[in-house]
Amino acid sequence: MEHGADLLTYKDKFEGELIDFSSNINPLGPPEGLDEVLINSFKFLVAYPDIQYRHLRESIAKYLGACKENILVGNGAVEIIDDFIMKSGSVTVMLPGFSEYEKRAIAHKKEVYRLYYNDDLTINMDEFNNLEEGTLLVLGNPNNPSGLRIPKNELVKIYKLVKKAKAYLLLDEAFFEFCPDDYNSVELFKEFDYESVGIIRAATKFFALPGIRLGYGCASKKKVIELQKSQLPWSVNALADAAGQHIFNDKKYIEDSKLYIEGERNFLLTELPKIKRIKVYPTKTNFILIKLLNCNEKYVFNFFLSRGILIRKCSSFKELEGDHIRVAIKSRENNMKLLYIFKELSKGEN
Amino acid sequence: MEHGADLLTYKDKFEGELIDFSSNINPLGPPEGLDEVLINSFKFLVAYPDIQYRHLRESIAKYLGACKENILVGNGAVEIIDDFIMKSGSVTVMLPGFSEYEKRAIAHKKEVYRLYYNDDLTINMDEFNNLEEGTLLVLGNPNNPSGLRIPKNELVKIYKLVKKAKAYLLLDEAFFEFCPDDYNSVELFKEFDYESVGIIRAATKFFALPGIRLGYGCASKKKVIELQKSQLPWSVNALADAAGQHIFNDKKYIEDSKLYIEGERNFLLTELPKIKRIKVYPTKTNFILIKLLNCNEKYVFNFFLSRGILIRKCSSFKELEGDHIRVAIKSRENNMKLLYIFKELSKGEN
Structure with missing residues (x-):
């Protein structure tokens, strides 16, 4: 199967709870009530x-x-x-x-x-x-x-x-x-x-x-x-x-969610391009496609997985040749973790 | 659409809560817990x-x-x-x-x-x-x-x-x-x-x-x-x-439900054949097909509806020519109501 969010398959690969950046769900959770x-x-x-x-x-x-x-x-x-x-x-x-x-x-x-x-x-x-x-x-x-x-x-x-x-x-x-x-x-x-x-x-x-x-x-x-x-x-x-x-x-929830994602999107679209050897595609929504300039998706997938983060490999999308990953936009705390691991990844490649 | 259980369509036709004999659901309700x-x-x-x-x-x-x-x-x-x-x-x-x-x-x-x-x-x-x-x-x-x-x-x-x-x-x-x-x-x-x-x-x-x-x-x-x-x-x-x-x-629920339905099926298959001018087909399950020997399904459907019971007309089943109805097997109390209205129906035809 070729979808994100397959947590059950990967849950044993990491001790502790995986953070799922592979499926693009509103990080604020469902409306109250x-x-x-x-x-x-x-x-x-x-x-x-x-x-x-x-x-x-x-x-x-x-x-x-x-x-x-x-x-x-x-x-x-x-x-x-x-x-x-x-x-x-x-x-x-x-x-x-x-x-x-x-x-x-x-x-x-x-x-x-x-x-x-x-x-x-x-x-x-x-x-x-x-x-x-x-x-x-x-x-x-x-x-x-x-x-x-x-x-x-x-x-x-x-x-x-x-x-x-x-x-x-x-x-x-x-x-x-x-x-x-x-x-x-x-x-x-x-x-x-x-x-x-x-x-x-x-x-x-x-x-x-x-x-x-x-x-x-x-x-x-x-x-x-x-x-x-x-x-x-x-x-x-x-x-x-x-x-x-x-x-x-729930108009308030809808408005709050839109603003929240806008803020986090701006944050990640400012910070991610500072990472070396990746290309960040512009996005208007709550996920970001990233081209890996000198390592393959499998290596990067496992690099993140071993650090507790599930990302989306993109080779199941035709025309993306094994060098693209997709990440969701999540809470500030999780987005910081994502950035931290990206930085680690880029260091490891020096 | 040609299914039973269309309560929303009929709910305004009767003052009070309709008893749904048109869909064949276990009258004991879902398992506990x-x-x-x-x-x-x-x-x-x-x-x-x-x-x-x-x-x-x-x-x-x-x-x-x-x-x-x-x-x-x-x-x-x-x-x-x-x-x-x-x-x-x-x-x-x-x-x-x-x-x-x-x-x-x-x-x-x-x-x-x-x-x-x-x-x-x-x-x-x-x-x-x-x-x-x-x-x-x-x-x-x-x-x-x-x-x-x-x-x-x-x-x-x-x-x-x-x-x-x-x-x-x-x-x-x-x-x-x-x-x-x-x-x-x-x-x-x-x-x-x-x-x-x-x-x-x-x-x-x-x-x-x-x-x-x-x-x-x-x-x-x-x-x-x-x-x-x-x-x-x-x-x-x-x-x-x-x-x-x-x-x-839930083995107990399964056993209880089987016994309950068996009891009510035996009850209805004993009582229904006593009603005049209907033919009751033998059944091994929780619903009963009935042939109306001298009135059409529409008349009978409305007769029951006006008394708070929704039954299933069968003309949407090919080969049943507008003179068949189907009723679910429900609780003893409801089955008694059903029988009572059947008796009323058969009286009206005298």
């Missing part, structure tokens, strides 16, 4: 969740400023991406990007087309000139692992090229809330009634609830009805359903 | 579940008397059935049966072949003589909605015909634990190393946890590896993962 909401919802476990998730979809619609009829829910972002892939003619991915897009396409026996980021992992608009008719173009926004948020003007251009090609644009915005408030694609595409575009988000990363499995999508009302017909029933569990009716209302 | 297990597991929500669900699969393996490597887990039985369907050449269903099999086959654009139960809803072995090579034959055991448990000798014969046709037999045993201890297909097919056969069960019905979304399957080690490759990642939520490491150990 969630435990109480969950305890009060135990009574719902003895019944099926509402098969239409009416209250949950209303809560998400209110949070997004969309209509309930534009909202799909699922077992994490990945299940909703899978729902779109299942109904697509073919799948177009951009590399390096999240491996699950291609994996799901292959699981559904879909043709996969591959486009490429520039060497500095920015977008080359020429890549979108020959999109296949009917293809589902899946773009991480911000992209995982690079942290690139698609600039607004480029996103609008891509959308126009997608429409022209009679294709469909699927934006995976699982890390949206960590980004600066430059634009919001749910607002941006509202005037087009989400024709040919879907936006996926989740409680997983920003609300620090990867274990609860709650993702959602915003798309045209027509697309939502089409996808609901082939969705698995009841894939959001009753407690995730209840949590989703609580967390999106 | 579950709340505590869940509360102690809230801390796991901030991390992804183990992508391989190692502890959960071990717990299920122990419960079933199989190896961990034979076990698949998923978001309810339906997701695992979907995993099998996705990898199948075609899908063969038996009617009347659970509509989701055919629906998932259609979602995956699989050819669907239909076989038929006898008029009395028993099995006609001739139906299995011309199985398509590579087809996935999905059989409810016990079957929903009829309650028929496939007799052991017939099951072995079907398995042999499936092997001969180079097909695959998938047994949906979501209601297994409610049945008498005549045989256990996990034991029965162990000697064949589960070659060409998979068995699906779930926490949903017997452990009264439809809201938690926990299903599991037992298949050959080779099949498990094959299916894991195309399964959605992390589809069992962290609390369901924890619950699954608890509930299967």
Whole structure:
């Protein structure tokens, strides 16, 4: 399996508790009051969740400023991406990007087309000139692992090229809330009634609830009805359903988290470039891609692991050749530890 | 949507709390101590579940008397059935049966072949003589909605015909634990190393946890590896993962529930046939299919609804022509209420 957060595999490699920099979760933890909401919802476990998730979809619609009829829910972002892939003619991915897009396409026996980021992992608009008719173009926004948020003007251009090609644009915005408030694609595409575009988000990363499995999508009302017909029933569990009716209302938590990550991102983006022999990619979100200029990811992975920190090797991202790692942005205390080990690593190489 | 348990749709139709006879859940509720297990597991929500669900699969393996490597887990039985369907050449269903099999086959654009139960809803072995090579034959055991448990000798014969046709037999045993201890297909097919056969069960019905979304399957080690490759990642939520490491150990609960249902089944199968103008199908599980001899399901559905009881109309099961209903077996108090309304119904028809 090619994902971060595989703590169970590595827990015996270090005496003491591993600090997980391999998965990109809000270091502030979930919103307050969630435990109480969950305890009060135990009574719902003895019944099926509402098969239409009416209250949950209303809560998400209110949070997004969309209509309930534009909202799909699922077992994490990945299940909703899978729902779109299942109904697509073919799948177009951009590399390096999240491996699950291609994996799901292959699981559904879909043709996969591959486009490429520039060497500095920015977008080359020429890549979108020959999109296949009917293809589902899946773009991480911000992209995982690079942290690139698609600039607004480029996103609008891509959308126009997608429409022209009679294709469909699927934006995976699982890390949206960590980004600066430059634009919001749910607002941006509202005037087009989400024709040919879907936006996926989740409680997983920003609300620090990867274990609860709650993702959602915003798309045209027509697309939502089409996808609901082939969705698995009841894939959001009753407690995730209840949590989703609580967390999106916590404006203070959302604001605090955004500010906290902004502060730590600025801190790491100031300090990390001072380390020798690594290249730090700019990021707009809560993780940072790092190119190792003279050692391989395996050596660095083990170097950090033996010091109690789990980082993400990136060779499972196609186009990253074994010399990239990804680290999450965590609490100041943990970020300092990370920096300390980076300094040790760079010393060892003198 | 064509399922029971849609309480939210009907709750305004009756002043007071509806009694849900439309979904077939253990009336004793979930095992004791579950709340505590869940509360102690809230801390796991901030991390992804183990992508391989190692502890959960071990717990299920122990419960079933199989190896961990034979076990698949998923978001309810339906997701695992979907995993099998996705990898199948075609899908063969038996009617009347659970509509989701055919629906998932259609979602995956699989050819669907239909076989038929006898008029009395028993099995006609001739139906299995011309199985398509590579087809996935999905059989409810016990079957929903009829309650028929496939007799052991017939099951072995079907398995042999499936092997001969180079097909695959998938047994949906979501209601297994409610049945008498005549045989256990996990034991029965162990000697064949589960070659060409998979068995699906779930926490949903017997452990009264439809809201938690926990299903599991037992298949050959080779099949498990094959299916894991195309399964959605992390589809069992962290609390369901924890619950699954608890509930299967509760031997007393399991024994008590089996005895309770047996008692209530005997009670209803003695009392219901005394009602005029209905035909009661024999059942080996916790629900009962009833044929209405001179009124339609809609009338009867509304008759019960207006008296606070939600029953299951069966016209969404192909081959049942609008004159069948299904009722769950519940607590003695509720079963008495059900009988009382049946008597009222039969009086009204005099």
